[in-house]
Amino acid sequence: MTTTTEVDLDVATYCLRLGDDALVLAQRLCEWAARSPQLEEDVALLNLALDLLGQARSLLTLAGVREGRGRDEDALAFLRDEPDVVNLQLVELENGDFGRTMARQLLVAAYAVPLWQALCASTDADLAAIAGKAVKEVAYHLDHARSWVVRLGDGTEESHRRVQAGFDEVWPYGFELFEVDPLLERLIARGVAADPAALQQVWRATVEEVLAEATLVVPETGWRPTGGRSGAHTEAFGYLLAELQHLHRSHPGVSW
Amino acid sequence: MDEQAFTARVTGDDRVEPRDEMPDGYRRTLVRQIAQHAHSEIIGMQPEGNWITRAPSLRRKAILVAKVQDEAGHGLYLYSAAETLGADRDELLDLLHTGRQKYSTIFNYPATSWADVAAIGWLVDGAAIVNQVPLTRCSYGPYARAMVRICKEESFHQRQGFEAMAVLAAGSPAQRRMAQEALDRWWWPALMMFGPSDVDSPNSAQSMAWGIKRFSNDELRQRFVDATVPQAEFLGLVVPDPDLRRDEETGHYRTGQIDWSEFATVMRGDGPCNRERLARRVAAHDDGGWVREAAAAYAAKHAAARAVAA
Numbered sequence: 001m002t003t004t005t006e007v008d009l010d011v012a013t014y015c016l017r018l019g020d021d022a023l024v025l026a027q028r029l030c031e032w033a034a035r036s037p038q039l040e041e042d043v044a045l046l047n048l049a050l051d052l053l054g055q056a057r058s059l060l061t062l063a064g065v066r067e068g069r070g071r072d073e074d075a076l077a078f079l080r081d082e083p084d085v086v087n088l089q090l091v092e093l094e095n096g097d098f099g100r101t102m103a104r105q106l107l108v109a110a111y112a113v114p115l116w117q118a119l120c121a122s123t124d125a126d127l128a129a130i131a132g133k134a135v136k137e138v139a140y141h142l143d144h145a146r147s148w149v150v151r152l153g154d155g156t157e158e159s160h161r162r163v164q165a166g167f168d169e170v171w172p173y174g175f176e177l178f179e180v181d182p183l184l185e186r187l188i189a190r191g192v193a194a195d196p197a198a199l200q201q202v203w204r205a206t207v208e209e210v211l212a213e214a215t216l217v218v219p220e221t222g223w224r225p226t227g228g229r230s231g232a233h234t235e236a237f238g239y240l241l242a243e244l245q246h247l248h249r250s251h252p253g254v255s256w
Numbered sequence: 257m258d259e260q261a262f263t264a265r266v267t268g269d270d271r272v273e274p275r276d277e278m279p280d281g282y283r284r285t286l287v288r289q290i291a292q293h294a295h296s297e298i299i300g301m302q303p304e305g306n307w308i309t310r311a312p313s314l315r316r317k318a319i320l321v322a323k324v325q326d327e328a329g330h331g332l333y334l335y336s337a338a339e340t341l342g343a344d345r346d347e348l349l350d351l352l353h354t355g356r357q358k359y360s361t362i363f364n365y366p367a368t369s370w371a372d373v374a375a376i377g378w379l380v381d382g383a384a385i386v387n388q389v390p391l392t393r394c395s396y397g398p399y400a401r402a403m404v405r406i407c408k409e410e411s412f413h414q415r416q417g418f419e420a421m422a423v424l425a426a427g428s429p430a431q432r433r434m435a436q437e438a439l440d441r442w443w444w445p446a447l448m449m450f451g452p453s454d455v456d457s458p459n460s461a462q463s464m465a466w467g468i469k470r471f472s473n474d475e476l477r478q479r480f481v482d483a484t485v486p487q488a489e490f491l492g493l494v495v496p497d498p499d500l501r502r503d504e505e506t507g508h509y510r511t512g513q514i515d516w517s518e519f520a521t522v523m524r525g526d527g528p529c530n531r532e533r534l535a536r537r538v539a540a541h542d543d544g545g546w547v548r549e550a551a552a553a554y555a556a557k558h559a560a561a562r563a564v565a566a
Contacts, residue, residue, distance in 0.1 A: 030317075033305035033324050036534065037544025039298065039332050046325035053318050060314075074313050096297040098547045117406075154557070155550025162546065247312045247370055254428045256370075256420075 004068035007190065010183055011124055012066035013086070014193055016076070017229060020087035023077060024237075025108060026052035027244055028095055037098055044144060044167040048105075058130045076231030077246035082241055083231035090173035092228070092237045099159065100151050100166030105145035106205075106210060107174045112138040114202040118194035127192065145211050153214025164216050172220040176226050177203070266395035266467035273397045274340040285459070286396050287341050288357070288469065289350045294334035295359035298531050299352075299449045300329045301365035304376055311431050312370055317417055320373065326409045326429075332426065335401040340398045354540045361519060362449050364527030371424050371431075371438035377417015379446040379484065384482045387412045389449065395467030418487065425491040447511065448519045450477040478508060485509045496544075 029049035036042045060073040071079075091108065095101045119131035151165040178196040180188075186238055187193035211218055227233075248256075257278050265272075273276055305324045311317035335345045351357040360379055367373060388410065391403040424435035454460055454472040463469035471479075485502075488495050499512030521527065 027309055030321060031309045033308055033321075034298070035540045035543070037540075037547035039328055039335070039542075041547075042298075042301065042328035043332065044323055046328065050318060050321045050325065052320060053314065056332040057314050057318070058452075077314055078312075098544065151554040152547070152550050155554045158546050159553075161418030180331070232534050236484050243309045249314070251428060251430060254431060255423055256316050 004066070007192075008066040010187055011127070011192060012063045013183055014187055015059045015063035015066065015127070017086050017180070019056045019063055019076070021091050021108075022052040022059065023056035024085075024087040024240065025091040026050075027256045028091065028093075028101075029242055031095055032101070041098075041149060045251065046230065047110045048141055048144065051134075051141070055137070059167050060134075061125050063128065074248065075135050078245045082233055082238060084230055085237075086229050086240065088173070088176050088230040089225055089234055089237075090170065090176060090233075092234060093173060094236045096169065097162055097235060098148075098167060099163035100169060102145055102148040102152060103163060103166035104170045105141065106149050106207060107139055107170060107177070109142035110203045110206040110210075111199060113142050113206070114195050114199045118199065122193070123191035142206070147208055147215070150214045153211070153216040160215065163214070167211070168221075169214060169247060172221050172223045172225055175224040176228055179226065179229065181229065185214075225245045263465055264271075268401040269393075269466075269467075270395075271397040272395050281462070282468075285337050285368070285463060285466070286399065287343045287348075287469060289463075290334055290341075290399055291343065292358055292360075294331050294338065294348070295352045295357060296363065297331040297334060299359045299363045299537060300380075300535055302536060303363060303529075305369060307373045310370070310491045311373075311469060316420065319420075323377070323413050323416070326413070330406050330409070333406065337398045337402045337411065341396075349541065353534070353541060355525070355534065358523070360449060361522040361527065363533060364522050364530045365441065365445050366528050368441075369434050369438060369563070371434040371469050372441065373420070374417050374420035374424060374435070375438035375442040377413050378421050378487070379417075380486060381414040381417055382408050383449045383461050383480050385414055386476050388482070390470035392478075393470060398501055400506065402440050421493075422491055425493055435491070436493055438472075439493050443496050443534045444514065444518070447477060447481070447514055448516075448522075450474075450480070452516060452519070479508045480512055482507075 026049045028043050029052070032042070032045045034042065036045055055076070057073050061078045064071040064073065064076055090104065093104065108178035118126055120135055120150070122128040122131060147161060152159040153162070178200040180196055184193055184196070188195050196226045208218060257277055257279055262277075262279055262282070272282075281500075281556060301324050304320060304327075308317060308320050308324060311320050321531050335348060337468075338348060340344060348357070352359065367376065385407060388403050388407050392400055394400040421435055424431040426432075427435075451457055451473040454474050457473055460469060460472060464472075485500065487494055497512045499510075501510050502508075522530065527533075534539065
């Protein structure tokens with residue numbers, strides 16, 4: 001019989017954070033099904049969602065194992081209340097138009113690429129295995145976001161205006177990507193987690209390069225909304241969670 | 257164009273390819289059929305797509321996302337197949353958006369419970385396979401080849417739908433009820449997917465002569481009924497047809513009378529969801545106009561820049 005250690009609990013929380021990010025963003029991308037600007041994008045956006053959903057399932061499963069309380073991926077996805085869900089607020093923001101959706105995709109993918117690259121070398125073998133798969137997927141996510149941001153930014157006057165507005169709206173939520181707390185410090189010291197300071201440099205370089213190519217400007221703001229990692233959410237999140245969870249919760253204990 | 261020679265050629269199982277000569281009527285018939293098939297795929301994303309965000313487990317959610325993505329992919333291959341005949345995707349979409357071309361009537365019914373997602377996979381994909389497998393031998397090469405891939409995926413969807421239905425049918429009383437009600441809702445519309453009886457189907461004979469169609473609507477419907485009734489029995493669900501009987505002599509199941517007036521109503525545009533489905537498709541297209549324009553403007557700008565550089 002294995003006993004749950006404090007490290008296990010830290011890893012469980014770290015996996016929950018990353019898993020919730022992936023699940024919530026997948027849920028938002030799924031809202032585009034049969035609503036996208038062209039058929040190719042229906043295929044592409046659902047492809048991104050499917051990758052993220054796969055990442056979420058692996059991460060939530062691992063979180064449940066390390067936590068040692070018998071919760072599986074579904075118990076974690078469907079039976080936690082809002083204050084216990086610890087995704088970044090950035091991923092829960094409403095989609096807005098396609099420009100805003102792509103602005104968010106760029107901010108998230110430009111972070112996910114160095115994150116999963118770093119986690120391939122995690123001292124936690126299970127996490128490193130998840131990273132090995134995710135790192136290939138998010139490389140495509142970044143290409144996809146980059147190519148749209150460039151085309152929209154350097155497309156028409158309207159598309160330029162819209163995607164710039166999208167960046168202006170989502171940008172403040174990007175700071176939360178790089179916050180550090182004691183739990184993260186402990187996991188960085190053990191070589192389990194990626195260090196946000198290193199990720200931020202790569203992220204900033206990628207995002208600035210894409211925005212420049214897209215003829216867009218880096219938004220300036222002093223506002224830094226925060227709190228997702230401790231279960232504080234935007235008002236929009238309650239609706240997302242209600243839609244995600246209601247059917248599962250309406251029939252407790254059954255199989256699907 | 258020697259139409260008799262053409263007909264003889266396609267009867268001999270020779271495939272027609274995009275650059276081959278073909279009668280105008282053959283081309284028109286195929287463009288219409290392939291386009292309507294493509295439209296059905298993309299409108300068909302809506303009833304199931306509505307359930308993605310509510311799927312009751314992460315596994316079911318992933319399966320459903322992949323399925324809806326496949327439907328978008330099928331739409332893409334089919335519009336491409338139509339383009340090999342000289343059609344243009346934008347024009348075909350315009351025909352859909354303005355109601356001048358149809359899509360399968362089945363997608364004008366609402367999917368109001370999770371079991372409807374299972375029933376659509378089991379029955380609607382099941383009926384689609386029966387309809388489409390013969391199309392893999394259609395006389396027009398690109399359509400036949402698209403159908404090979406599509407049928408493989410549809411058959412995967414049908415098995416997943418049946419499996420999801422089996423879980424519900426063996427589940428709690430509420431799940432069982434959900435499953436039975438979904439079968440009640442989808443059974444008759446699924447039978448109507450094969451189209452009117454052959455005596456009332458004006459285009460069938462010509463399509464058969466051209467090797468576009470291989471079996472009559474009634475033959476295909478019978479094949480579906482014979483395959484599906486035992487599956488319903490296996491699930492312990494009741495097919496909502498008091499007149500359903502197994503003909504001991506032939507082994508075929510005989511259904512009661514199909515209500516063709518309902519089919520005509522839905523075909524005319526007065527089904528429960530006709531307006532909603534089309535409105536959502538048009539809204540997605542219109543809302544995305546600025547994105548497509550931006551992509552075109554960017555491509556033009558950079559093509560011009562490359563030309564100057566070269």
